Amino acid sequence: MQKIHAIIFDLYGTLYDVHSVAHACEDAYPGHGAAIARLWRQTQMDYTWLRSLMERYADFETVTEDALRFTCAKLGLALLPGTARQLSDQYLHLNPHPDMPPALRRLRDAGVPMLIASNGSRRTISQVVSNSGMKWAFDQFVSVDDVEVFKPHRKIYLLAEQRAGHPRENILYVSANGWDASAASLFGFPVCWVNRDGGPLEELGAAPTVVVPDLAAMADWMLALR
């Protein structure tokens, strides 16, 4: 493998825990929190893919609220406008995975430039990072807002490569989403798949460079390379 000059991180599920949304769902709909959070997340991802294929981009906040409305209707739960806003705002206040801050501190101290490339809008990415006090870790945020198509379309990987300012083979791409890891590998990045739940590889015709259980192991692997 070539020398790594920068790291690009996915945000949702990789740096931040999207399951933390389930608690707010449970508060709003006792007994239904887990079911809402699961269908909401699946629908949210489906809508990003469907809208991308339909060439009808809408930003992540819009897609997230649309997915919540569908989810509640599907589960037969009434959704008041105030509740929709309050639950969607949870996606602006995600908790970092506990392994994230210390791992990024070690990489920052080692002088590795770090970027985020996310399906979130510019505003969403900035708020999630600010609200968790992690702005110190990142050099740049790359949002799909600038290409108006969601991952795994190659445009976002290409834009992130350009912003990082190094050839793709010198950039490590880190994601906990198997499909994102596959697409980034096909694009040509060396890829670290953070396989948090120990699940199988997606069957999409591409394998990551390395598989780790969490970001601490990612930082160990990365720093051992240097």
Add this chain to the structure above:
Amino acid sequence: MQKIHAIIFDLYGTLYDVHSVAHACEDAYPGHGAAIARLWRQTQMDYTWLRSLMERYADFETVTEDALRFTCAKLGLALLPGTARQLSDQYLHLNPHPDMPPALRRLRDAGVPMLIASNGSRRTISQVVSNSGMKWAFDQFVSVDDVEVFKPHRKIYLLAEQRAGHPRENILYVSANGWDASAASLFGFPVCWVNRDGGPLEELGAAPTVVVPDLAAMADWMLALR
């Protein structure tokens, strides 16, 4: 609404019952049939969207087997090559929904040209229709094999319009898949959404022309127009 000169049908879920696969899954993995069939179908659709966005087309048979391998691995079930082939073959022997043959007979007798536009490969569509004895109903099959991108990309709707030989506003598009109905509406077809399970409309910024519970009601509506 303009006069309708032809009908284009989606295949999976609309004309043929994809849930019939669950029985074969249950025979192969007692106690797990429903869980396998559900995750398999979701993964199969996800892979069609992901591969389309990644511009890595593989035909429906390939995607279907890939999705089955992922599903069994995810559920911790061993998958022998013979079982993979046998279960995937179920997608070539789907049962028509019971309302399908009589509704299509009425439309055929009324002289309405009928096409199928499907995510299936040319071979798959042809075999599913032949195996169910329904070849008499259709004038043409339109497969994503000819555009190498899956629904809801507009290329397949455009190809189906061209093959039908009428302007899109004179072609009724019939689908039980809400996202497919939305995409066809955005493309410009009048759309009949066959809402078989009484679920909510997908929140994708488009509404169908008419919503019916089954194909019998679709035929009633269509024949009343003429």
